Structures are given as structure tokens and as C-alpha cells.
Amino acid sequence: MLQIANIRKNANELAERLAIRGLDGQALIAQVIELDERNRAKRTEMETLQAKGNQLSSQIRDMYQSGQKDAGDALKLESAQIKDSLKSLETDVELADKELLQLLLTIPNTPSMEVPKGKTPEENQEVSQWGAKPDLYDGAVPHWELAAKYDIIDFELGVKLTGAGFPVYKGKGAIFQRALIQFFLNEAGKAGYMEVQPPLLVNADSGYGTGQLPDKEGQMYHCGVDDLYLIPTAEVPITNLYRDVILNESQLPIKNAGYTPCFRREAGSYGAHVRGLNRLHQFDKVEIVQIVKPEGSYAVLEDMQNYVQGLLQKLGLHYRVLLLCGGDMGFTSAKTYDMEVWSAAQEKWLECSSISNFETFQTNRLKCRYRNAEGKTELAHSLNGSALALPRIVAALLENNQTAEGIRVPDVLVPYTGFTFIN
RNA sequence: GGUGAGGUGGGUGAGUGGCUUAAACCACCAGUUUGCUAAACUGACGAACGGGAAACUGUUCCGGGGGUUCGAAUCCCCCCCUCACCGCCA
Numbered sequence: 001m002l003q004i005a006n007i008r009k010n011a012n013e014l015a016e017r018l019a020i021r022g023l024d025g026q027a028l029i030a031q032v033i034e035l036d037e038r039n040r041a042k043r044t045e046m047e048t049l050q051a052k053g054n055q056l057s058s059q060i061r062d063m064y065q066s067g068q069k070d071a072g073d074a075l076k077l078e079s080a081q082i083k084d085s086l087k088s089l090e091t092d093v094e095l096a097d098k099e100l101l102q103l104l105l106t107i108p109n110t111p112s113m114e115v116p117k118g119k120t121p122e123e124n125q126e127v128s129q130w131g132a133k134p135d136l137y138d139g140a141v142p143h144w145e146l147a148a149k150y151d152i153i154d155f156e157l158g159v160k161l162t163g164a165g166f167p168v169y170k171g172k173g174a175i176f177q178r179a180l181i182q183f184f185l186n187e188a189g190k191a192g193y194m195e196v197q198p199p200l201l202v203n204a205d206s207g208y209g210t211g212q213l214p215d216k217e218g219q220m221y222h223c224g225v226d227d228l229y230l231i232p233t234a235e236v237p238i239t240n241l242y243r244d245v246i247l248n249e250s251q252l253p254i255k256n257a258g259y260t261p262c263f264r265r266e267a268g269s270y271g272a273h274v275r276g277l278n279r280l281h282q283f284d285k286v287e288i289v290q291i292v293k294p295e296g297s298y299a300v301l302e303d304m305q306n307y308v309q310g311l312l313q314k315l316g317l318h319y320r321v322l323l324l325c326g327g328d329m330g331f332t333s334a335k336t337y338d339m340e341v342w343s344a345a346q347e348k349w350l351e352c353s354s355i356s357n358f359e360t361f362q363t364n365r366l367k368c369r370y371r372n373a374e375g376k377t378e379l380a381h382s383l384n385g386s387a388l389a390l391p392r393i394v395a396a397l398l399e400n401n402q403t404a405e406g407i408r409v410p411d412v413l414v415p416y417t418g419f420t421f422i423n
Numbered sequence: 424g425g426u427g428a429g430g431u432g433g434g435u436g437a438g439u440g441g442c443u444u445a446a447a448c449c450a451c452c453a454g455u456u457u458g459c460u461a462a463a464c465u466g467a468c469g470a471a472c473g474g475g476a477a478a479c480u481g482u483u484c485c486g487g488g489g490g491u492u493c494g495a496a497u498c499c500c501c502c503c504c505u506c507a508c509c510g511c512c513a
Binding site: 044050054062064065073076077079082246250 | 469471482494
């Protein structure tokens with residue numbers, strides 16, 4: 001959620017930034033400011049009256065204590081009248097605040113000025129590419145066929161147990177997944193991220209804190225009996241560790257990493273492009289999260305982005321880095337890089353990581369603040385990124401490394417798998 | 424699931440209707456002094472929002488929501504959560 005104080009102060013800049021998403025920023029901001037001005041006038045009126053009432057109350061107290069009972073009784077009447085008029089003023093202010101809040105909740109984060117304008121994925125900017133498309137041998141097939149051929153991932157079995165999008169990993173397939181998770185976690189540890197194991201179910205407050213609620217309500221699995229949500233990403237529980245917290249400046253930057261399964265309903269996305277591991281309801285992911293001081297947050301975004309590139313390079317995967325255009329960014333992000341790996345047998349790019357700076361958009365909701373050098377509390381900036389999401393990495397590794405003899409395991413993973421070929 | 428006890432500032436925790444501007448202690452911060460991984464002393468120290476150029480000032484906030492009252496952390500009602508014990512159980 002955008003900060004109202006910031007909107008008041010930097011109206012033009014924010015309007016311009018919203019326009020990067022293809023929205024009418026001027027109109028939105030103008031609407032907010034108009035509501036805000038109206039609300040503040042009302043609030044001042046209410047507070048003046050409250051002050052008067054408080055003053056009367058202490059006068060009444062003094063009179064009773066000095067034995068002037070009649071005078072006190074007279075003031076009581078006046079005080080009761082003030083209370084009456086306060087009642088309607090208070091509801092007015094409450095309604096006005098609610099109206100403003102509702103409006104603010106519908107406004108997405110303001111893109112950073114470096115974000116390209118645009119509305120569709122085609123307008124994303126390719127920043128860089130690494131590696132080259134592998135030359136596959138003649139018998140090369142997509143990963144879902146490899147999965148069946150080597151009996152490492154069973155999609156039908158998952159359908160029996162649960163439904164589509166819940167695959168069962170078997171044998172070397174299961175070990176391969178576990179090896180990747182372990183590799184990603186160890187790398188994160190080496191890069192200074194503290195590992196956490198958060199709960200996989202969260203309450204509604206946490207959902208609101210990181211912005212999944214009310215925006216993406218339908219995308220999360222919900223346990224009605226206990227009113228809890230299955231996490232769609234570790235971003236939710238890990239970032240919410242810092243909800244309602246005032247940090248000391250010396251604690252920043254906070255760097256956390258966590259592995260969790262992720263659960264997504266993916267309502268409405270069916271079709272050929274969801275085949276195999278391309279889109280699942282349950283998948284594994286290692287997530288990195290940072291809570292930092294505002295002034296350095298964009299440098300941190302670059303660090304995180306470079307860190308994820310390093311992982312892909314160690315795995316030897318051909319990838320490209322995209323700077324998302326305004327219209328393709330998530331609701332809460334100010335700047336997002338996507339990483340896409342090349343899937344050699346499907347001959348297309350697969351998104352495997354998304355790294356974003358949220359500036360104060362999440363921390364404003366989370367009330368995640370820190371005490372700066374002057375001792376003032378200030379909202380921190382939050383960032384996160386996938387490092388990495390497993391299924392599409394697995395898909396790319398299976399497809400790109402397939403040979404007539406089997407699937408070659410990348411060197412960096414061999415210490416974790418204990419085998420060099422899936423065959 | 425049963426029974427009981429609780430929810431107060433960054434933390435511990437006092438506070439049963441107005442003198443609370445929320446005590447005290449701890450932590451954090453600043454300073455002084457002594458000097459070796461630090462201690463002692465002194466001082467400052469809740470948050471959000473509003474008004475003001477500023478000094479300053481107003482309002483709200485003691486789990487959440489209602490109510491009683493001129494006045495509520497304090498009294499009443501509803502809800503939520505936590506802890507302890509018992510039961511069940513990995």
C-alpha cells in the first residue's frame with residue numbers, strides 16, 4: 001500500500017511512476033488527495049471537539065473535588081451535548097478513512113523510474129543472456145517423456161492421490177530434487193542468508209501483510225475450519241516475521257533464506273502450456289528475502305539478481321534476464337527482474353525466478369520499521385527473489401542434459417546426489 | 424477436546440473510575456569517568472495521525488469490537504489469542 005504522506009509530498013512523481021503501468025496516474029493521485037484533504041478537515045474538526053470535551057471533564061473533576069457540586073452538574077449537561085455531536089463526527093471520520101483505505105488498497109505499487117513502460121510481456125526488456133542453446137541428440141524429448149522413460153516423476157499417480165498438478169517424484173527423481181534444494185540452501189548460506197523454516201500455513205493477517213490478500217484471495221488454498229491459508233510462496237511467512245516490528249538500524253540488512261513447498265490454485269490457467277512441470281499446484285522453492293534501509297535497496301536488488309544468475313551459471317543453464325515492464329509487474333513490486341531458463345526440448349523460455357524490490361509497499365502494511373540515525377522510525381524496504389523455484393529448473397536440466405546414455409547430472413550437484421547419471 | 428490463568432511500551436512488569444503525562448527495572452541511544460573483550464554514573468527514551476515556518480501543540484492507542492459514565496487500562500457484554508495442567512498424539 002502506498003503511504004499517504006508520500007502521496008501528499010510527491011504527488012507528481014508518483015503519478016508519473018504509476019503511468020509506467022499504463023494507468024491514469026494523475027487521476028488516481030488526484031482522487032486520493034481530494035479524499036485526504038476532505039478527511040483531514042473532518043478530523044481536525046473532530047479532534048477540536050474532543051479536546052474541548054476532555055477539558056470539560058477535567059473541570060468537572062476539579063469542581064467535584066473542591067465541593068462545587070452544582071457547577072459540576074451544570075457542566076455535565078454541556079459535556080453530554082458535546083458527546084452527542086461527537087458521535088456523528090466520529091462515524092463520519094471513520095467512514096471517510098475507510099473510503100480512503102479502500103481506494104489506496106486498489107492502487108498498485110509505483111514502478112521505479114528505470115522500469116520500461118508497457119502493458120504486455122512482449123514489452124519486457126531483455127537485459128542479458130548467458131550460455132548457449134545446447135545441441136541435443138536426435139532422440140531428444142520433452143521432460144515429461146523423460147520423466148516417464150526413467151520413471152522419476154509420476155504425474156498420473158499424483159492425479160490419483162490428489163489431482164492434476166501434484167506430481168510424485170520417485171527414486172533418482174526424488175533424490176535429484178532434494179539435491180537441488182540442499183544446493184540452493186547451502187549457496188544461500190554462503191552468501192550470508194540465514195536459513196529459516198517457517199510454517200506452511202499462515203493466518204489472514206500474514207496474507208494481508210505481504211499483499212496476497214485481498215488481491216489474490218482465489219489463488220491460495222484456504223483451510224476453512226481453521227481459517228488458515230497454505231502459503232503460495234515462502235515470501236509470505238518469512239517477510240511476515242518482521243510484521244509489527246521496529247528494528248534497530250544495526251540489525252539491517254536482514255537476509256533470510258528458506259525452503260518451502262508452495263501451494264497455488266492457479267485457477268483459470270489450463271492448456272498445453274501447463275504440461276509436465278511447467279505449472280503445478282504444489283512445488284518446491286528456495287526463497288531469499290531481505291529487509292534493508294531505503295537508500296541502498298536498489299543496489300541490493302542488483303546483488304540479489306546477480307546472486308541468482310550465479311546459481312544458474314553453476315548449474316550450466318542457458319538463461320536470460322528480463323526487466324519487466326510496468327504492466328507485467330506484480331501488484332506489489334516497484335521493480336522486478338525475471339530469470340528465464342531455456343527449455344531445449346520444448347524450445348521455449350521458462351520463468352524460474354522473479355526478483356523484486358517492493359520499496360515500502362509491503363513494509364507499510366506490515367508496519368516493519370527501523371530506527372534511523374536520528375532515532376526516528378522509518379519504514380524499511382523489503383525485497384525477495386526465488387533462488388530458485390524447482391520444477392522448471394528440473395525441467396530444463398532434464399531436457400538440456402539428456403544424452404543417449406541418460407541424463408547427465410551437473411557437476412555441482414553430484415556431491416548432493418551421489419550419482420552422475422539418471423538412467 | 425476439558426479445566427484454569429492471562430493478554431499493558433523494544434522486553435519484564437505495576438496499575439480496580441479523575442492526582443496515569445502508564446510506575447519501576449532491563450535493553451537501546453547520548454554523555455562523563457575509570458581504563459583492556461568492559462563496568463560505574465548521568466541524561467534522554469512508546470507509537471500513529473493531525474495543526475504549526477519553527478519552538479511547540481492536539482487527538483487516538485493498555486488483545487479486538489460494543490456498552491455504562493461528564494470521565495475507562497480500570498466496570499459490564501461479545502469475540503480473538505497465549506500460557507499451564509489434564510486427555511489424545513508424531
